[in-house]
Amino acid sequence: MNSTPGSGLPRSTQQSNVFRPDERGAAGVPAQKERLSLHVLPPLPFELTALEPVISSHSLSFHYGKHHRAYVDKVNELVQGTEFADLTLEALILRTAGRAEQQQLFNNAAQAWNHTFYWHCLAPRTTEAVPATLLRKIAESFGDLSTCKRELAKAANEQFGSGWAWLVSDGARLQILKTGNGDDPLPKHLRPLLTLDVWEHAYYLDYQNRRADHVQAVIDRLLNWEFAAANLST
Numbered sequence: 001m002n003s004t005p006g007s008g009l010p011r012s013t014q015q016s017n018v019f020r021p022d023e024r025g026a027a028g029v030p031a032q033k034e035r036l037s038l039h040v041l042p043p044l045p046f047e048l049t050a051l052e053p054v055i056s057s058h059s060l061s062f063h064y065g066k067h068h069r070a071y072v073d074k075v076n077e078l079v080q081g082t083e084f085a086d087l088t089l090e091a092l093i094l095r096t097a098g099r100a101e102q103q104q105l106f107n108n109a110a111q112a113w114n115h116t117f118y119w120h121c122l123a124p125r126t127t128e129a130v131p132a133t134l135l136r137k138i139a140e141s142f143g144d145l146s147t148c149k150r151e152l153a154k155a156a157n158e159q160f161g162s163g164w165a166w167l168v169s170d171g172a173r174l175q176i177l178k179t180g181n182g183d184d185p186l187p188k189h190l191r192p193l194l195t196l197d198v199w200e201h202a203y204y205l206d207y208q209n210r211r212a213d214h215v216q217a218v219i220d221r222l223l224n225w226e227f228a229a230a231n232l233s234t
């Protein structure tokens with residue numbers, strides 16, 4: 001199967017519900033190869049009120065409309081007239097990771113990619129039906145779903161300062177990891193399945209300093225396990 005270098009995210013799958021940020025089809029915007037020169041802010045896959053009461057529309061409107069938009073706008077500003085102008089976000093992340101002179105571009109490209117991925121990790125429903133394929137993989141890797149969720153919460157709560165907690169696949173087993181600031185699993189050649197944003201801007205308007213309460217509510221009520229399973233199976 002063909003894969004995007006560094007991410008393990010396949011390009012050949014025909015599954016329409018599988019999120020591949022650079023193709024952007026899942027977000028209802030033109031595919032990367034069709035864009036002219038600007039990265040765009042993909043539309044949210046749900047209404048602003050859809051995640052309430054766990055995440056308020058007020059919080060979401062700032063998070064998406066101000067923070068996410070700012071990362072996309074900054075990428076466009078930074079790549080203009082450079083060798084990076086025509087690269088996808090994923091390619092930008094892989095090309096700039098670990099390069100001190102490109103830290104600002106990496107940070108903004110990764111944050112733009114991470115947020116688009118993150119929105120698809122949230123589902124406006126309360127069911128916790130985990131697809132059987134994913135549940136089996138979780139059992140192999142963590143013992144059971146409760147342990148997986150507990151480790152994800154632990155990573156989210158113990159990430160010092162801004163960052164992300166991730167459920168990823170290394171191709172054989174699932175892992176929980178945390179990353180600081182804009183860093184993500186793509187340069188580590190790990191396949192993201194789910195992520196939690198633990199930057200303060202993700203929860204402060206609703207939860208102030210109670211990050212753990214926000215994390216637990218998202219894990220219990222909003223995680224999109226079908227999206228995670230789709231990412232696993234591609």
Ligand SMILES: [Fe+2]
Pocket residue numbers: 063067115197199201202
């Ligand atoms: Fe964020």
